[in-house]
Amino acid sequence: MTLMGMTGFGRADGSADWGHWVWEIRSVNGKGLDIRLNTPSGLDALDFETKKRVKARFTRGNLQIQLQVEHERVESGPRVDTALLARLSRQSRIQAQLNETLPDNLSQLLNIKGVIALGSSRSSNTFDDDMQAQLLDSLDEALSSFEEARASEGAALLEILTGILDELELNSKKAAQIAQEQPALVRERFIARLQALQGEENEITEERIAQEAAVFAAKADVKEELDRLDAHIVAGRELLSGNGARGRKLDFLCQELNREVNTLCSKSASLDLTNVGLALKTGIDQFKEQIQNVE
Incomplete structure (x- = not known):
């Protein structure tokens, strides 16, 4: 399986005689799987099935999934704005009393802009089983398209991670080569330590020598x-x-x-081995x- x-x-996206829809899926890094859905109302059952398919x-990853649905508009017949018509009728009667000219019959009132409109309305926002x-x-x-995008990123990551492992392996070999000098370097430090102790103490007991030897022996072997590490x-x-x-797992x-590199650096008896440890x-x-x- 490809690294993802x-x-x-x-x-x-898709369309049918009842409308048009678009699915969009975005994701960023996440410790677990967090799914956030944004779908039109009336699609509770679809929300459950969507999460089920994503989890499969x-x-x-932190996923944001959005569904936009636009229902087809259905052309409707002439529509009378009854509120506007009533308001104009009242004004007509008032103006007539003031001897001012305004449309004084229904046909004239209906010809005023805005009283009658040819409009359209959206089809029902309900979703039957076939629509869902x-x-x-x-x-x-959309999930397949999304999966391809994540696989493409995974392929790029695989190349990067493989290159880093190659570099780690190379530095591990360098460390092993330098570590061959470790016992001799530790021995020199041990002798120097004994000489320092002789200057500090009148007599060095065998127990003290054994303690110092144990400390340096532990550092000598990496x-x-x-x-x-390998x-x-x-x-x-x-x-x-x-x-x-x-x-x-990675x-x-x-x-x-x-953990291994930290221990390696702590045991290092040479600057060269320390530098390789830092590179690691x-x-x-x-x-x-x-x-x-x-x-």
């Missing part, structure tokens, strides 16, 4: 950290090429990568930033 992003846009295809079925078919088209990089590649939603993997941390931060966009 979490941002995208999908659109589908997506697992993460047409809307749902169009929703599926093989376990490097082995786990294993996590392999796991990252497997996740990227796997199936289903992988964003949360996010957890970043925590494990950071930078790569992991970049990896973590990008996977926030992965479903």
Whole structure:
């Protein structure tokens, strides 16, 4: 299955003898799946089915789904504005009493602009089962368009994330090479520490020497950290090429990568190994930033 992003846009429209409609779907990153619907009134059953179909295809993201429906206008016959006609009739009678000229019969009053209008009205805003079925078919088209957009983003993310893993693997190999010098460097520091202790204390007990040796021995070996680091990089590649939603698993993997690199840096006995460790941390931060966009 293609790696899926979490941002995208999908659109589908349709028309029938009863009206025209447009579905639009937008999404941004989200920890879970948050669906916000904006549909005309009278479509409660459609709202439930819409969420059901979205949940069947997506697992993460903040989605905004909008449905706009425009019903066909039905031409109506002549319409008399009775309120206006009554008002003009009253004025006519008043003006007649004042000997002023105004239309004094019904035919003249009806000829006044605005009294009779040829208009149109929208068809009923109710939605029967057939109408809702047409809307749902169009929703599926919008979801497919939306899914393609997220897949396109996922393909771009896959290329970026693979490149970051390549860089992490390269730096891990550099760290392993530099770490070969670690025991000698730690030994030098251990000797220097013993000499410092001899200057501070009249007599160094064997117990104190053993304690210092244990501390430096723990720092000398970074093989376990490097082995786990390599294993996590392999796991990252497997996740990227796997199936289903992988964003949360990749996010957890970043925590494990950071744990190993932090330990590596804390054990480092050379500036070179520390610098490689910092480069690894930078790569992991970049990896973590990008996977926030992965479903």
